[in-house]
Amino acid sequence: MSDTAENDCPVQDYRDPGEVPVLDWIDKGLIDIDAAYQRGLDEIRVEKIMTWFAWDSFGAIVVAPTENERYHCIDGQHRLEAAKRHPNVQHVPAVIVAVSGTVAEAETFVAVNGDRKNVSPLEMYWAKLAANDPDAVTISQVAERAGLTILRYPAGQGKIKPAQTVAIAAIRGLVDRRGAMRARQILDVLVQAELSPITAPQVKACELLLTDPEFSEHIEAEALTDAIQGSAILLDDEAKVFAATHKVPQWRALAAVWFKKTKKRRGGAKVAA
Structure with missing residues (x-):
């Protein structure tokens, strides 16, 4: 009796791998x-x-x-x-x-x-963190102190929870530009708004509004959180229309929509298209 009959498992035909290098x-x-x-x-x-x-x-x-x-x-x-x-x-x-x-x-x-798969920024972050890379450790500490969870891999739609993200490149850029403390304060706004997930455009939009003098003098972190919370999806949709109409990046359109929504101490500033 053949091995196929004994094990009730078909024999797999494999490609000849060729000459051993x-x-x-x-x-x-x-x-x-x-x-x-x-x-x-x-x-x-x-x-x-x-x-x-x-x-x-x-x-x-x-x-x-x-x-x-x-x-x-x-x-x-x-x-x-x-x-x-x-x-x-x-x-x-x-x-x-x-x-x-x-x-x-x-x-x-x-x-x-x-068929080569490049290592993604998210995969590289976790590898560097395991290697105790100083920059990765700083990012991890900033996220933890802000209450932000950096996922190991993208979650399926409906499975991601508030204050979770895979936008590691945006967060790394934020920390590099603003330092650990300021980055934590900016991320805290998004975490408190219970965004699900926290995306790269959201990180960049929040950074612009809270650091650029043209806008930061007319807006407070708490007011921005209040404006975003509970209406993130509607604001995202409005930002998509704004981006298409004014030919600007999604994050800048999002900043414009958020700024308009945040009534706190408006002083006539406008997000440049």
């Missing part, structure tokens, strides 16, 4: 870039890798053998370029794949990069 350290001077399929270099990215060069985060590049015992870099050209510029690096770790010619190399490039 070779792992080796290669002289960086022997590796070239084929411009036919490679992207242009991002100089800022190269400089950053070189400045913070460390083997524990370098990883292995992917190369294919060419003529005269040289190689083409299929994946990892920015790391390779950083290694080439680094005076203390001579060899780089590499996965040598058995492909030959530009077409085959380009196909491998597409296969390697086509």
